[in-house]
Amino acid sequence: MRVSKLTLCAIGLISASELAQKATAQDVVIPTESPIVETKSLSPRTTPEIIKSAAPTVEAIRPMPKFPRPSIAQVTLPAPVTPVRAQSIAQTPSRPVPVRPPQPQTPADLVLTATDVQIVGASPELQALVRDRIQTQPGGNVSTPQLQRDIATILETGLFSTATFTTRTNPNGLSVTFQVQPTTVRSLNLVNAQALTPAIANQFFQSQFGAPVSPTAINASIRQINDWYRQNGFNLARVIGVIPNREGVLTVEVAEGTIGNIQIRFTDEQGRLTTDKGEPIRGRTREDFLRNQIQLKPGQIFQEAAAREDLQRILQTGLFTNGRISLEGDARRTTVVYNLTEARSRAFNVSGGINSDLGVFGTLNYSDNNFNGVGQQLGGNISVGTRDVQFDGRFVSPYRATEPDKLGYSFSGFRRRGISRVFDNDASELLNGDRVREGRFGGTVAVNRPIADGWDGTLGLNYTRISLRDGDGTIARRDRNGAPLSFSGTGIDDLTTVNFTAVRDQRNNPADPSSGSILTLTTEQSIPIGSGSILSNRLQANYSQYIPVNFFNLERTQQQPEVLALNIQAGTTIGDLPPYNAYTLGGPNSVRG
Structure with a gap:
């Protein structure tokens, strides 16, 4: 059967159109699922980043892309057409190259709304802490750089060993999940x-x-x-x-309150640091001496108990009436300030008069309890009269606990005469009716140091020449009843002794005590040399107690407290007892024994 050329061309066109439609349908790709976001765990050595798939990570819903289909009207046939079979027509055309639609790129700083923020892997306490630290909050804006900063913030707390985040798009924005791993305390x-x-x-x-x-x-x-x-x-x-x-x-x-510096400041009796002219108050006590009494040193940790011990040690020198500690700076570097009020330690007096022993006389008196600014004591007086010369001088360098290898020492010298406290009644008058004058001339050398916890010991060597005289200075051997006045019977005795004294001083301030007590125990052994050859041992005990009171309903202050002082004494002598060393008790009527 003969087929016309027009029929064959129509068949060829229809087959080509169908093949083109099939090829086009096979090559068009339409995204139907949400994009997938991959995350990496972060470490301090890597910069947080987000690895995205080929498809956009976050994008709005887009209409499906449309592609034009070829039509017969768009096909132009060549003029000469060679007849071919239908089977070969379907196999002859080459396969068209598929064309993909352009993919839009999402900017790194694209800001969306965070619809939900979750924190997983941590306790509620840590979750609350993370929420307080991060910027991403429900209802707020969120972007990739912000999420990276939040991860860095979480790791900077040191409370988490790892921290990552994931995101998921939804119609209203972005859902964010932070995955954290709390640190284990090691x-x-x-x-x-x-x-x-x-x-x-x-x-x-x-x-x-x-x-x-x-x-x-x-x-x-x-x-x-x-x-x-x-x-x-x-x-x-x-x-x-x-x-x-x-x-x-x-x-x-x-x-810990490390001591950076230690300062010493002097105040007046009102506690002021400056004078009325604005000048700082200066003390007589040397600063290096005071620093030797302070055990706290720069670089140590401040302890209130140690500071109070130092202050008590300073007050026990007897040079200060009041002291307090103040702190400056902060707990990292503290300045400890000792504020001290000095006592009146130096005096100089000139006086004169007339009496039966000296006649017309003049007296110079000097005392300094802070000699050389180191708490040494220097004092003395001299009385020059028409009938006699008397003097008394002493020097004391106390033992200091801050210098344990250095002994305290003292020495004194004296020459004095006055009415005897023992021979002061009518029965002891002399034959001429005069009262007995007791004169003493000699000196003492002693050393002292602590001997036990809270106890101080003093060992001394004493020499005294005792003479009994009448009002004119003539030696008197016996009273009017014939009783000897001296142990030797000559009116003159030499008394050489070695004494040991133990003192337990618990007063808050030796110079002006308002509380505490002091106990003194003394033994004095005489050496039988010189006039009289006296051999004896004298034992004494003395106890004083200071009790703060408020009898007059006055405001108690540290400067002017009310104090009740109680004292009790006891003593005895074993061996020879010279008459002038008899114990005296009471007022004008003494008790001899």
């Missing part, structure tokens, strides 16, 4: 700690080792350490902060 690192040792600190954090980090537990341990500081006298010490890291090490930084 050890402590103490910073600036001297008093607080690692062993003590570990006791307060023991329950946290091997467990996830907990800010609440850390705060409880901080309170326990601060309580330990207070209970042990470190009043300025405290924990400044605890810094965790991703390796599980808690760095505990403390400020």
